[in-house]
Amino acid sequence: MLPINVAVLGSCVTRDVFNSKFIENYKKYYDCVVTQNQTSIISLMSDPVDFDEKDIDNQADAYSISNVKSELTKENLQKLKETQPKYILLDFSGDIRFGVIKISENQFITNNRWKVRKTTFFKKLSDVQVFEINTDKESYIELWKRSVDRLFDFFNKELPNTKIIVHKTRNTDYAINEDGSLFKLSESGKMKAENVKELNKTWSTLNDYVVQKYNTFIIDMTDRYYLSYTKHPWGPFYTHFTMDYYQDFFQKLNQITIKDNPEILTKIIEDMYKEQSELTKPFLGIIDENNKLNREITERGMRVAELELGIEKLIEENEYCHPVDPPLPCFYPINDKF
Structure with missing residues (x-):
């Protein structure tokens, strides 16, 4: 029955498929009931962290505040149990992009420089340790693997009927200007300079660990090379792609979900017919x-x-x-x- 409940544990590169700015009619097919945004799997599977509400500040909007709070409370695991989504889409951008801050032996939060690090909560922290995948690769990946194993134990125990989809993607280092020329993101001075080639190799390592060990579906977006562009709704970035990326992703998602939900095909055909009728009216x-x-x-x-x-x-x-x-x-x- 449409729409199908889905959840995203990842970042905007996945969540934007469930955004009408990118896929105009997605709500006819899917309802994104839970989003854990820009969070490391290490943080997600660690213990909750206490905080004072007034210290979650210096954020752009209410959505960003809710992101920081869920980062600390780990509340979305409970929301997953309550909503029982039919599919969960994973990407590991939070681990690739940020790394984690160790607060105590069993408490970690994502080292999110765009959100968490701007808060008064973060500024009050002391005696913390930062782990990043590009500087502590071996130890970080071992910690990450243990966290992923706990996550899939959680899936098996609490969400036995939910299917897991791994979104295999990668960073691009090139973006398109309005005049059609290309520029290199890592050399633009507008964002943190990243070693894109090295990060992509590490990202593949994380993806491979999951898809080889666990029974998951895969949406592989690495079979084409997509670019970023200056007119992206969130601006150019390593994982902000041209609009065809999201259309291609949506089609691949439908190819997976249609096997269990044949009504999607009926709806697609109906929408295509209506769209054709609208186009021919003039x-x-x-x-x-x-x-x-x-x-x-x-x-x-x-x-x-x-x-x-x-x-x-x-x-x-x-x-x-x-x-x-x-x-x-x-x-x-x-x-x-x-």
Whole structure:
């Protein structure tokens, strides 16, 4: 039954598929009931962290505040149990992009420089340790693997009917200017310079660990090279792609979900038919005029054909004037004057 409940544990590169700015009619098909945004799996599977509400500040909007709070409370695990989504989509951008802050032996939060690090809560922290995947790769991945194993234990125990989809993606280092020229994101000075090639290798390592160990579906977006662009709704970035990325992703998602939800295909066909009808409306008047013209031409052709038959019959009914070769038809009666 549509819409299908889904959840996202990842980042905007996945969540934007469930955003009408990118996929206009997605709500006809899917309802994103839980989003854990820009969070490391290590943080998600660790213990909750106490905080003072007033210290969750310096954020752009209410959505960002809710992101920071869920980062600390780990409340979305409970929301997953309550909503029982049919599919959960995973991407590991939070681990690739940020790393984690160790607060205590069993407490971690994502080292999110865009949100968490701006808060008074973060500024009050002391004696904390930062782990990043690009500087502590071996130890970080070992910690991450243990956290992923706990996450899939949670899935198996609490969400036995939920199917897991791993979103395999990668960073791009190139973006398109409005004039069509390319520029390198890591050299633009507008964002943190990243070693894109190295990060993508590490991202593949994380993806491979999950898909090889666990029974998951895969949406592989690495089979094409997508670019970023300056007109992206959130601006150019390593994982902010041109709009065809999200359309392609949506199609691949439908290919997975349609096996259990054949009504998606019916809805897609209905929408395609409606869209085609809407597109042809402006041309219906032209088509009607064209049909009228075709009918007039046909009628005139029939009248011409009738006239030609009449002439032929008239010729056949009269004698030829003289036995000459070729004979000349006589268009008037033979009389004594000739």
